[in-house]
Amino acid sequence: MFKILKYSFYDLIRSRWSYVYFLFYLALGFVLLFLNNDLSKAVITFMNVIIVLVPLIGTIFGVMYFYNSKEFTELLLAQPLKRSSIFLGQYLGVAGSLTLSLVLGLGIPFVLYGLFRSEAIWNFSLLLVTGTFLTLIFTALSFNIALSNENKIMGFGYAVLLWLFLAVIYDGLFLLSLIIFEEYPLDSFSLATTMFNPIDLSRTLILLKLDISALLGYTGAVFKQFFGTNLGLIIAIGVLLLWAVLPIFHLVYRSRKKDF
Amino acid sequence: MIEIQGLHKKFGKNQVLSGVDLTIKGGGIFAVLGPNGSGKTTLIKSILGMVVPNKGRISVLDTDIKNSWKYREEIDYLPQIANFPGNLKVKELIRMIKDLRRKPGNEERMIDQFGLDPFLDKKLSTLSGGTKQKVNILLTFMFDGPLKILDEPTTGLDPASLICLKELILEGKQKGKTILITSHIMQFVEEMADEIVYLLEGKIYFKGSIDELKTKTGQTNFEHAIADISIHAADV
Numbered sequence: 195m196f197k198i199l200k201y202s203f204y205d206l207i208r209s210r211w212s213y214v215y216f217l218f219y220l221a222l223g224f225v226l227l228f229l230n231n232d233l234s235k236a237v238i239t240f241m242n243v244i245i246v247l248v249p250l251i252g253t254i255f256g257v258m259y260f261y262n263s264k265e266f267t268e269l270l271l272a273q274p275l276k277r278s279s280i281f282l283g284q285y286l287g288v289a290g291s292l293t294l295s296l297v298l299g300l301g302i303p304f305v306l307y308g309l310f311r312s313e314a315i316w317n318f319s320l321l322l323v324t325g326t327f328l329t330l331i332f333t334a335l336s337f338n339i340a341l342s343n344e345n346k347i348m349g350f351g352y353a354v355l356l357w358l359f360l361a362v363i364y365d366g367l368f369l370l371s372l373i374i375f376e377e378y379p380l381d382s383f384s385l386a387t388t389m390f391n392p393i394d395l396s397r398t399l400i401l402l403k404l405d406i407s408a409l410l411g412y413t414g415a416v417f418k419q420f421f422g423t424n425l426g427l428i429i430a431i432g433v434l435l436l437w438a439v440l441p442i443f444h445l446v447y448r449s450r451k452k453d454f
Numbered sequence: 455m456i457e458i459q460g461l462h463k464k465f466g467k468n469q470v471l472s473g474v475d476l477t478i479k480g481g482g483i484f485a486v487l488g489p490n491g492s493g494k495t496t497l498i499k500s501i502l503g504m505v506v507p508n509k510g511r512i513s514v515l516d517t518d519i520k521n522s523w524k525y526r527e528e529i530d531y532l533p534q535i536a537n538f539p540g541n542l543k544v545k546e547l548i549r550m551i552k553d554l555r556r557k558p559g560n561e562e563r564m565i566d567q568f569g570l571d572p573f574l575d576k577k578l579s580t581l582s583g584g585t586k587q588k589v590n591i592l593l594t595f596m597f598d599g600p601l602k603i604l605d606e607p608t609t610g611l612d613p614a615s616l617i618c619l620k621e622l623i624l625e626g627k628q629k630g631k632t633i634l635i636t637s638h639i640m641q642f643v644e645e646m647a648d649e650i651v652y653l654l655e656g657k658i659y660f661k662g663s664i665d666e667l668k669t670k671t672g673q674t675n676f677e678h679a680i681a682d683i684s685i686h687a688a689d690v
Binding site for chain 1: 499502505529538
């Protein structure tokens, strides 16, 4: 598996897209820090960007890589290699290079602006951890979509729809249901709804840590009331971990039955 | 060497293989023939474990291949259409395959034979079809496994390279390897094959030597004999 990871990773590192993604975050980091001139505030701004953008890029990149590396995959399948290691290796190669671009792209401007001398370091680290989770989750989901759809356009369409649903539509439906059922106790409902969307979960996680009650919103408040800040953090991270692990298992399971 | 029992495979509604039984004992050149869409590539990919059969059992070198991957160490496979990752250089691809198989390869001689030296530093996406096929052949023949599977090996080759390919195949045969070939070039098959396996509508229609086939169909010309099978099968 590690050999395949190595080759996928090298392949991606050499491709233009990793650099574009890296430079984009680098530029974004510098611009936002320049405008905010305050690390803690910049973390909040970044959270809003990362939570929408990282899933989008993970999804698109994952689907694109999977379809583009069809030849590579077929070449590997005829070699004495386990199927699960072929797909896990490729997956980790993509997710790894995306994470590296994110961490370096955001890390460099923050470090230059004096991150290590600031109190924002833990908040910033959490931001990067969340970004990593979102990359892992959405790349895994997109690999699953690409594996089940032979047709590239369909696969692409489903992947974009998935992102749109989780990033935008889900919140709309959630708010709508809160309004419709406002006469009922909605604590457990809203808690569960948050758990089922990794983007919402990440947002809640960061806001819990930042402890900005004004921005927490209804779910965040319920979350905090239910679990307290620390337990809430641990549970949120645990659920994010589940969100990453389950699609990976599904990927390995599906890849065993696929014909090439 | 290879044992296949009751192999069934369906792609959607399309039944490609319906009960293939085939035993190939070691040593020699075996040609898998059949009209387009008769399931040759599916059969080969099933042996390689790239296609998962619906029913049936395959064993290679006395090991059941289901959920196994180690047996592929013994197989060198030449895919039908040489599709390689385009942004790799030829040299890097050779190194990568050697690294993945954890085996040394004797590619030097073939690089000379096929005149691939000027292409070693070129990216695979820039190569012509014939050159890609040469690289494909090189990747297959640089290892010394006991079983070689060649899917349409002659595609796109110029006459000189075709002679090289034939030499390589015969050399493998002399070393006692089992070589499985699919091809539509009957002249090539007649020259190379010791035994023929004819697939038709997902079943093995004929298995035996070229002479046996000629006797069975009453034809003196091999190409006509093969054509004869198709026509008679259509009558039945």
